[in-house]
Amino acid sequence: MEFxxxxxxxxxxxxxxxxxxxxxxxxxxxxxxxxxxYYLVYGLFALSLSLVWGYGGILCLxxxxxxxxxxxxxxxxxxGMISPILMNSYIGLALAILCSAAFAALxxxxxxxxxxxxxxxxxxxxxxxxxxLERLMSNxxxxxxxxxxxxxxxxxxGAFGYDIELWDSLxxxxxxxxxxxxxxxxxxxxxxxxxxxxxTSIKTNPDRLAYFGFSILKLKLSVFCLxxxxxxxxxxxxxxxxxxxxxxxxxxxxxxxxxxxxxIGGKEVLLAAFLGAIAxxxxxxxxSEIFGDYWILIxxxxxxxxxxxxxxxxxxxxxxxxxxxxxxxxD
Amino acid sequence: xxxLELRSITKRFGGLKAVDxxxxxxxxxSLTALIGPNGCGKSTTFxxxxxxxxxxxxxxxxxxxxxxxxxxxxxxxxxxxRKFQVPAIFPELTVFQNLKVPTLxxxxxxxxxxxxxxxxxxxxxxxLNKKSDTPASQLSHGEKQWLEIGMILAQAPxxxxxxxxxxxxxxxxxxxxAELIKDINKSGDVTxxxxxxxxxxxxxxxxxxxxxxxxxxxxxxxxDTIRNDKEVQELYFGKEASAHA
Numbered sequence: 001m002e003f004x005x006x007x008x009x010x011x012x013x014x015x016x017x018x019x020x021x022x023x024x025x026x027x028x029x030x031x032x033x034x035x036x037x038y039y040l041v042y043g044l045f046a047l048s049l050s051l052v053w054g055y056g057g058i059l060c061l062x063x064x065x066x067x068x069x070x071x072x073x074x075x076x077x078x079x080g081m082i083s084p085i086l087m088n089s090y091i092g093l094a095l096a097i098l099c100s101a102a103f104a105a106l107x108x109x110x111x112x113x114x115x116x117x118x119x120x121x122x123x124x125x126x127x128x129x130x131x132x133l134e135r136l137m138s139n140x141x142x143x144x145x146x147x148x149x150x151x152x153x154x155x156x157x158g159a160f161g162y163d164i165e166l167w168d169s170l171x172x173x174x175x176x177x178x179x180x181x182x183x184x185x186x187x188x189x190x191x192x193x194x195x196x197x198x199x200t201s202i203k204t205n206p207d208r209l210a211y212f213g214f215s216i217l218k219l220k221l222s223v224f225c226l227x228x229x230x231x232x233x234x235x236x237x238x239x240x241x242x243x244x245x246x247x248x249x250x251x252x253x254x255x256x257x258x259x260x261x262x263x264i265g266g267k268e269v270l271l272a273a274f275l276g277a278i279a280x281x282x283x284x285x286x287x288s289e290i291f292g293d294y295w296i297l298i299x300x301x302x303x304x305x306x307x308x309x310x311x312x313x314x315x316x317x318x319x320x321x322x323x324x325x326x327x328x329x330x331d
Numbered sequence: 332x333x334x335l336e337l338r339s340i341t342k343r344f345g346g347l348k349a350v351d352x353x354x355x356x357x358x359x360x361s362l363t364a365l366i367g368p369n370g371c372g373k374s375t376t377f378x379x380x381x382x383x384x385x386x387x388x389x390x391x392x393x394x395x396x397x398x399x400x401x402x403x404x405x406x407x408x409x410x411x412x413r414k415f416q417v418p419a420i421f422p423e424l425t426v427f428q429n430l431k432v433p434t435l436x437x438x439x440x441x442x443x444x445x446x447x448x449x450x451x452x453x454x455x456x457x458x459l460n461k462k463s464d465t466p467a468s469q470l471s472h473g474e475k476q477w478l479e480i481g482m483i484l485a486q487a488p489x490x491x492x493x494x495x496x497x498x499x500x501x502x503x504x505x506x507x508x509a510e511l512i513k514d515i516n517k518s519g520d521v522t523x524x525x526x527x528x529x530x531x532x533x534x535x536x537x538x539x540x541x542x543x544x545x546x547x548x549x550x551x552x553x554x555d556t557i558r559n560d561k562e563v564q565e566l567y568f569g570k571e572a573s574a575h576a
Contacts, residue, residue, distance in 0.1 A: 194435050197428050201421045208419045211381060212433040212486055213407035 013271055013319070013330045025173055034169040035285070037241045039278045040176045045234040046261050046277035047180075047187060047270055052227035054267030055191055057203030058220060061123040062130030063258050066228040068250020069103055070096035070235030072143060075152040075245035089156045090287050093236050100232025101225045108224040112217050127255065134251030148246030152239045172241055179237065183230060187270055188331050199223060225235050260299065264306045266313020270331050299315045332392060334359040334522055335380070335490055339545075340389030340399075342375055349375040351474040352389070352547035356492075362512070364533050365526050367543035368425065373526045376543070377492050380524075381413045382406040394489060408436070412488030416495045418475035420482065422468035427461050429467050429478055433486035450485060457481040457511065473504040480511065487503065491515070493525045497532050509535035542566070 021040075025033050025314075049063045063127060069234070077092035078081055107129065112119050138146045155175060158164040166172040190196060202209055202219050210216055239245045248254060258277070265276015287295040306314045323330040332355035344348040351460040357363055365373050378384045380391060381402035391399045398406050407413075421429050431451045454460045457477040462470065467478060476496055483491055496512070497505040509532055516523050527533055533540065534552060540557045542549040550556075550563050557563050 149423075194431065197424060197431060198435055200423050201432050202424055204421050205419060208415075209432075210403045211405055211407050212417075212482075213411050213436045215404055264397070 009010045010192065010329050010331070011185060011188055012328060014184050015179075017271060018177065018184065022174075022177055025170060030169055031174050034241070037169055037173050037176055037279075038238075039281055040173070040180045041234050041238045041241065042258075042277040042281055043260070043274040044180045044183060044237070045231055045258055046265065046273045047184060048227045048234060049258050049262045050181075050265075050267050050270050050273030051187060051191075051230070052223055053262065054269070054273065055196070055199045055203065056220070056223035056227070057199075058224060059119065060126045060224075060227070060228075061259065062126035062128075062252035062255050063124070063227075063231055064250055064252075065107075065130050065133055066100040066104060066231035067235035067238070067254065067258075068133065068137070069100045070232030070247045071239045071249045072137070072149070072235075073099045073232070074236035075149045075239045076143065078153050078156075078240075079149065079151070088159065089240070090159065092231065096232045096236035097229045100235070101229040104225045104228030105221060108221045109217075112220040112224075116216070116220070127252065130255045131252050134247050137247040137250055137331035144245070146247065149239075149242060150244055152243050152245055154243070155237075155240045155262070165218065166240075169241075176237060176241075179233075179243070183233070184270065184274065187230075191270065191331050192329075260303050264303060264314050266316020266319070268312065269316040269319060272313050272319055272330075273314035276313065279315065332395065333357055334361075334394060335524070336392045337376070337380070338390050338392070340376075340379060340386040340391060342372075342379055342384060343387050348546050350379065350386070353543070353547060354389075355541060355548070357522055357524060359489075359522055360516070361475065362516045362523045362538040363525070364536060364538055365524060365543060366528070366530075366540055367531065367549070371434070371543045372546040373543055374494060375546075377413065377494055377526065380406075381411055381492060387449050407488075410487075410489035411492065412483035412486045412490070413492040414476075414479050414494055414496055414554070415484055416498060418472070418479045420467050420475055420478050423466065425464050425466055426470070426478060427454070427463045430454065430481050430485045433482050436486070451482045453481045456484070456514070473500040473508075476500065478510070480508075480515075484515065488521070490522045490524070493523065495526055495528060497527065497529055502531075504536060505529065505532050508532070512536060529560065 024036060045067055048066070049060065052058050052060055073096040074092045075097055077086050079087060080087040092132045111122060111125065137143060140157065143149060153165065155172065156163055157175065166175060191199065198219060202216065206216050209219070235249060238249070261277040261280045262273040265274070266272030266282055284295060287298055291298065310317045312320070319330050335357040337353060337355045339352045339354050339444050340350055341348060341352055343497060353372065353376065365376065367373055375384070379386050382398070382401055382405070385400050393409060393411060396409060398409065414431070421432065424432070427450065430453055430472055434450070459474060459477060459479060459481070462474070465556055467475065470478060476498070480496065493512070497508050500508060512523060512525065513536065515521055525536065537554065539551065539553055541551045542557060544566055549566065
């Protein structure tokens with residue numbers, strides 16, 4: 001009972017959400033399963049932004065930088081462009097995570113050093129870097145240039161010469177499900193830990209923390225790098241299901257898209273950000289069939305409504321109401 | 332050398348000397364108040380000790396170390412805790428979580444807290460034990476002041492700087508705060524320097540005073556000596572008295 005109260009109860013929303021997701025393939029066809037795979041990856045990407053923005057208070061408008069780095073590193077590694085010895089999904093994923101985090105560490109050291117850049121300035125600088133990198137990738141012919149890298153192989157769970165390649169969407173789905181679920185549970189645990197307390201305090205009053213002896217730089221870097229690592233993982237998983245790494249994965253459009261998913265869902269609740277990504281993608285596929293390109297207008301209006309009327313998010317607001325009623329804290 | 336020693340420090344802002352050849356030394360375990368009219372350089376002095384600014388001239392030694400040029404974060408790690416004039420707490424966190432924040436500095440983020448016992452003691456010391464799980468945003472102004480004092484205790488500093496700890500408090504709260512500060516000082520391990528405007532509060536503290544005017548030391552001594560000093564009366568008490576009359 002105590003275990004229930006202390007450990008399990010507050011993780012129930014995440015467990016129920018992912019439990020239901022796991023059942024969906026029983027009822028839908030192959031097309032929707034492959035769509036679900038994209039949703040899981042986008043949801044993972046949204047989790048990364050929710051962590052750094054909603055919990056860490058760092059508005060990164062160029063989150064696709066890390067998604068794109070993860071995507072390209074995974075593509076280059078598993079296509080054997082670095083070395084045939086490294087042609088392995090596990091190595092690819094590890095390198096993708098590592099490179100994204102390393103780039104975040106480098107970038108963050110400049111952004112947060114000294115007094116640091118905050119708020120809108122930080123947003124604009126990160127956005128500019130995303131645009132620069134998109135241009136760079138479009139002109140880097142060794143990495144496919146504007147056309148990107150085609151024929152990226154799917155995840156291969158085998159090792160030591162045995163191949164278990166996930167060409168079908170169903171096994172890919174459950175593999176992605178395990179990965180994304182683990183990250184989601186891990187993040188839920190993290191934001192409830194003492195580290196989560198520090199994130200809230202650095203978000204609300206970073207200057208105060210210096211007078212308790214904290215290094216603001218280290219704290220901000222830690223959450224920035226962790227978020228980048230998760231975004232990099234999402235990007236790496238994306239190319240394994242899409243088979244294609246292109247400059248759009250690193251640029252402006254995807255950066256703003258993920259921002260809208262997370263804002264609509266609710267940036268301060270991980271689960272809401274995750275569901276926000278999925279809900280927006282589903283809405284996109286339905287609405288764009290009916291309205292064509294005008295669906296963007298609907299998305300824009302929804303975004304404005306959510307920012308003005310429900311700044312906590314369209315999904316986070318009802319979620320936290322339910323949570324309060326059941327006395328569960330939803331993260 | 333004294334525990335805290337400011338040796339003729341000067342801080343200029345443009346043409347203005349906010350702190351001008353100011354010296355002060357505190358013995359270990361002492362309780363001292365720093366008073367003076369608005370704009371006399373009290374808060375700037377705190378900013379110089381805690382590392383917000385660095386002095387243009389002179390030096391600051393704390394526990395044998397020259398801290399004049401160190402950044403705030405390192406000075407805090409050496410054992411200087413500072414309470415701000417406007418309570419600087421974390422409104423989104425609960426009272427207990429607020430107290431926990433300073434303890435997280437010296438250990439790994441992920442370890443389970445072993446210092447809960449100490450925090451519970453602080454909680455009752457600052458009279459907030461019934462509000463442990465209340466969000467700090469819901470506290471009264473006086474309670475927020477106490478919470479910040481509690482956070483500084485959780486930091487376990489050797490020197491505590493209190494910038495107007497009773498600002499916005501009722502008379503009862505002010506009296507309780509005086510008791511709290513004396514209680515903290517009683518052990519003799521903690522040195523305290525208080526900036527205060529409220530003369531009634533200083534009287535309750537029963538501690539030596541340094542009066543500051545135009546960035547310099549005007550007088551130092553016991554409460555009674557200072558109260559009976561003509562120059563100080565003119566500068567400070569006189570004005571106060573006439574303002575309150």
